[in-house]
Structure formats: structure tokens, C-alpha cells
Amino acid sequence: MILSKLPNVGTTIFTTMSKLATEVGAVNLGQGFPGFAMDMQLGKLVEHHINKGHNQYAPMPGVLELRQLLAAKIKKMYGHEYAVADEITITAGGTQAIYTAITALVHEGDEVILFAPAYDCYAPAVELNGGKCVWYNLQYPEYKVNWEQVKKLVNHRTRMIVINTPHNPTGTCLSSNDMRELEKIVSGTDIIILSDEVYEHIVFDGQQHQSVARYPKLAAQSMAVYSFGKTFHNTGWKMGYICGPAELMNEFRKVHQFNVFSCNTPVQYALADYMQDENKYLALPKFYEEKRNHFLNEIKNSRFKFSPSAGTYFQSLCYQGMFEEKDTDLAIRLTKEFKIASIPCSVFYPDQLDEKVLRFCFAKDEEVLAQAGSILRNI
Ligand code: GLN
Numbered sequence: 001m002i003l004s005k006l007p008n009v010g011t012t013i014f015t016t017m018s019k020l021a022t023e024v025g026a027v028n029l030g031q032g033f034p035g036f037a038m039d040m041q042l043g044k045l046v047e048h049h050i051n052k053g054h055n056q057y058a059p060m061p062g063v064l065e066l067r068q069l070l071a072a073k074i075k076k077m078y079g080h081e082y083a084v085a086d087e088i089t090i091t092a093g094g095t096q097a098i099y100t101a102i103t104a105l106v107h108e109g110d111e112v113i114l115f116a117p118a119y120d121c122y123a124p125a126v127e128l129n130g131g132k133c134v135w136y137n138l139q140y141p142e143y144k145v146n147w148e149q150v151k152k153l154v155n156h157r158t159r160m161i162v163i164n165t166p167h168n169p170t171g172t173c174l175s176s177n178d179m180r181e182l183e184k185i186v187s188g189t190d191i192i193i194l195s196d197e198v199y200e201h202i203v204f205d206g207q208q209h210q211s212v213a214r215y216p217k218l219a220a221q222s223m224a225v226y227s228f229g230k231t232f233h234n235t236g237w238k239m240g241y242i243c244g245p246a247e248l249m250n251e252f253r254k255v256h257q258f259n260v261f262s263c264n265t266p267v268q269y270a271l272a273d274y275m276q277d278e279n280k281y282l283a284l285p286k287f288y289e290e291k292r293n294h295f296l297n298e299i300k301n302s303r304f305k306f307s308p309s310a311g312t313y314f315q316s317l318c319y320q321g322m323f324e325e326k327d328t329d330l331a332i333r334l335t336k337e338f339k340i341a342s343i344p345c346s347v348f349y350p351d352q353l354d355e356k357v358l359r360f361c362f363a364k365d366e367e368v369l370a371q372a373g374s375i376l377r378n379i
Contacts, residue, residue, distance in 0.1 A: 006124055013120065013347045017331065021341035027372050030331075030341035032168070032313060035364035038233040039280070045270035054266045060257050062090025062241065063268035069275050070226075070241060078213035086246040089256060090263050093238035094198040094227040099125045101223045101242060102160070104255040105192055106131040110159035115145065117348030119168050119196065131159065133350065140318060140345075140355040141307055143172045147181035154185060161186065164196040165210055166203055166311025169345050169359040173203060173311045174210045183218050192248065193218060198227035198240065201284040203311040204292060213243070220245055223252065228271055230313075231281050233363075239267055288313055288362075291369065295362040298373025313363035316345065320356045322379070327354050334358075340375045 010016075017030035028035075061067065067088045075081045082088050091097040098121055106112060108130035114122055116137045123133045134153050138145065150161075163182065165174040174182075186193060195212045203209045212222040223244035229235035242252065274280060292309055299306075304317035323330055327344035335341040342358040362369060 005128055009124055013343055017335065017341050017343060020332065020335050024336050024339065026335045026339040026341045027368060027375065028341045029360040029362070029364065029372055030335075030343050032361045032363065033235045034233040034313075035368055036233065039274075042232060042234070042270060042274045045273050046266050049266035049269040052269075054269050056265065058090070058262045058265040058268055060262050061086075061253060062088070062263065063265065063272060066090060066268045066272040066275075067241075069272050070243075073275070073278070073281075074211075074213055074243065078209075078211040080211075080213035080216065080219045082213075082243045083246060087249050088241060088243050089249060089253060090268055091225075091240045091242055091256070092260050092263050093229065094196065094225050094240040095121050096238075096260060097225045097240050097242040098122065098194065098196065100255050100259050101194055101225070101244075101252055102126055102131070103129050103259075104251040105194075105223075105248065106159050109157065111155070111157040112159060113150065113153050113161040115163065116350055116353070117143075117169055117345050118162070119164060120348065122162050123350070132157075134158070135350045137349065137351075137353060138170070138172075139353075140170075140316075140357050141305075143167070143170045145174070145178055145181075147178070147185065150182075151185050154189075154191070158189075158191050160192045160194055162194045162196065163212075166199040168199065168312055169314055169343060169348055170316055171309030171312045171314045171359075173207060176208075176210055176214075179210050179212070179215050179218065183215055186221060187217055191221065193222035195222050195224045197224050198230050199312040200226060201231050201281050202288045202313055203285055204289045204308070205310065207310060209311070221248075223248055231284060232271075232274075237264070237267060239263060239271070291362045291364070294366060295360070295369050295373070298369055299376045302373075302377045302379065304376065304379075309362075313361055314359050315362055316357050316359050317342075317376075318355070318357050323356075327356055327358060328352075330356075331358055334379065338375050338379055340372055 014031040021028035102125040112126045212218045228239040331344040345357040346352045346354040
């Protein structure tokens with residue numbers, strides 16, 4: 001008999017819902033991925049670098065030109081200067097960065113504070129490394145953090161706190177006040193912040209993304225995770241990066257080198273060329289804000305309740321008062337009967353807290369959003 005290391009884990013909800021959506025021919029607003037093409041200029045740049053012969057292993061931490069560009073971008077946007085040599089590492093996507101960071105930094109018996117609903121890759125990574133998840137439940141509709149309560153969860157075994165802003169699945173964002181409260185809690189401790197910022201460029205209504213890199217004291221004890229896939233509409237490329245102080249990054253790289261060793265070389269060169277034009281990412285808030293507004297306009301006369309998403313390409317819709325069934329059941333029924341797939345938010349809570357909220361991805365073309373809108377208005 002095989003002794004499972006993750007006895008309670010099945011296939012992820014994203015895979016499950018995408019599979020079902022394909023089987024029944026539903027509009028897929030479940031798994032988060034752009035439904036439109038990436039900029040082919042980036043594809044041409046990859047081709048260019050393949051033809052140029054950039055086809056062997058990249059340096060373990062990543063192609064120098066790309067790390068230099070990222071250091072400059074972060075300094076300009078958030079103020080913190082990460083050392084190119086030893087504070088930035090290119091990864092095979094955000095999930096690999098998160099897994100490797102947790103593996104490198106969480107020891108047997110350590111406690112890791114997670115905020116639920118939590119993106120599904122955090123807890124398994126903690127548990128596989130012998131850590132213990134300590135949960136703080138955020139609640140619909142505001143999903144606000146009460147930092148006094150969080151402080152009560154901290155003790156001498158707390159090794160790490162994982163934050164995620166803009167937040168998947170709720171579409172909320174941490175404020176500068178949240179960041180200062182967090183800073184107070186961890187200051188003077190050895191607690192490491194793992195900051196999942198993969199939706200950094202998808203923030204709406206003129207708000208600023210609250211990166212740990214805006215707060216020097218926080219940055220000094222944080223590992224911040226980013227994604228190219230979310231920013232450049234190519235989630236299938238599985239490319240991301242992580243930034244953090246040299247002593248933490250040194251531990252990260254010890255694991256990274258045996259985990260993936262190094263990441264796709266021509267893609268890294270292409271990204272370094274492409275990102276010379278900062279509009280490629282600075283245009284993103286407006287681009288996605290228009291999609292959010294379009295989607296909200298489509299569903300404003302539906303029976304679902306919602307507050308506009310503040311960031312990410314997800315919108316939560318609440319069906320309290322419409323149906324009694326569990327969100328996991330409803331998500332399946334809506335896919336099969338109404339031909340629209342979503343993600344039930346209870347799967348992101350340790351106790352499957354069911355607040356009757358479904359997550360919809362609006363990173364889709366207008367026609368798809370219109371089609372989704374007409375389905376949702378009829379539910
Ligand atoms: N990040 C994507 C989402 O939240 C899913 C990625 C995946 O399928 N693992 O929908």
C-alpha cells in the first residue's frame with residue numbers, strides 16, 4: 001500500500017472545473033487564464049532568441065539582463081532596490097517560487113499563518129515540509145484582516161506568514177494600513193513574510209499595489225513572488241520570479257537549483273527585451289478595469305450580489321437568498337445546466353466555510369463576457 005504524503009488532497013478545483021466545462025461545452029469562467037492571445041511581438045522575440053542560439057541552460061538564478069531589468073522596474077515602482085546578483089531569482093511560475101520558498105524556509109514543526117480563503121498551493125507545501133498551517137478566516141463580503149486577532153496567532157513557533165495581494169479568489173487588496181499593521185507584528189521577530197503578488201499589475205480604481213517592496217522593514221524579511229504569465233497573458237509559459245534579502249534568497253537557491261535548476265532560456269531573453277517598454281505592463285490596470293466594468297455591467301441586473309473586484313481578474317458573486325445548495329454543488333450544477341463554469345470559494349477554506357460565493361474570471365473577450373452575462377442574468 002502507498003502511504004500518501006497528502007492523504008486529503010485530490011485534483012485541484014481548477015483542473016476539475018476546466019475539465020467539466022470542456023466536457024459539457026460550458027463558458028469557462030472557472031480556472032483563471034486569459035481567453036485572448038498574448039502579444040505576438042513577444043512570441044517573435046522568443047523565436048529571435050532561439051535563432052540566435054540562446055538554447056542552453058540559463059544561469060541558475062536567471063538571465064542577467066532580465067534580473068537587471070526587474071531590479072530597475074521594482075526600484076522605480078515600489079522603491080526597494082534588490083541586488084541583481086543575489087536577491088532576484090527567475091522561477092518556473094509563481095507556484096514553483098512559492099513551493100521552493102516554503103521548502104527552503106519552513107522546518108518540521110514550524111507554524112505558518114495562512115489567510116483563508118487561501119490560494120490552493122500554500123497549505124500542501126507547508127504540510128509536505130512538516131509545517132503546521134495556522135488559519136485566519138477572512139469573511140465575505142469585505143474579507144478584512146483584524147490584525148489584533150492575527151497577532152494572537154503569533155508565537156515562538158511562527159516561522160512564516162503568507163499574504164496575497166491582490167487576493168485570489170476574493171479580488172480584494174491589502175491597504176497601506178494593513179501593511180503597516182503587519183510590519184508592527186513581525187518587526188523584531190525572525191518571522192518571514194511570503195508575499196504572493198502575482199496580480200501586482202491588476203489593481204483597479206486608481207489604487208496602488210501594496211507590495212512588501214514599498215516597506216523597507218517588511219522587505220528585509222519578505223520573499224515576494226511575481227508572475228509573467230498574469231502580466232503578459234501567457235500563463236502556459238509558467239514563468240515567474242521571486243525577490244528577497246540575500247540571506248533568504250541563498251536558502252531559496254539551494255533548493256531551487258535541485259528543483260528546476262534553471263528556467264527557459266530564450267523566454268527569459270525575450271522578456272528582457274519586451275519589458276524595455278514599460279507600457280507593456282503599465283497599461284494593464286486600465287485594460288483589466290475595462291473588462292471588470294464590462295462584466296459588472298453585464299450582470300448588474302442579475303440576482304447575484306457583489307462588490308466590484310479591487311484587483312486580480314476575478315469577480316466574486318454571492319448567491320445568498322437565491323439557492324440553498326453548497327457552493328461546490330452549485331458550481332457543478334451551473335456548469336452542467338446553465339453552461340457556465342466558476343470556482344466555488346469554500347474550497348479555499350480549511351473548514352470548507354460555505355458563504356455561498358462563486359469566483360468568476362473576467363479575463364475574457366467581450367463576446368464571451370456578454371455570453372456569460374446573458375447566462376448569469378437568467379439564473
Ligand atoms: N491561478 C489560477 C486560478 O486561480 C489557476 C492555476 C491552476 O490551475 N493551478 O484560477
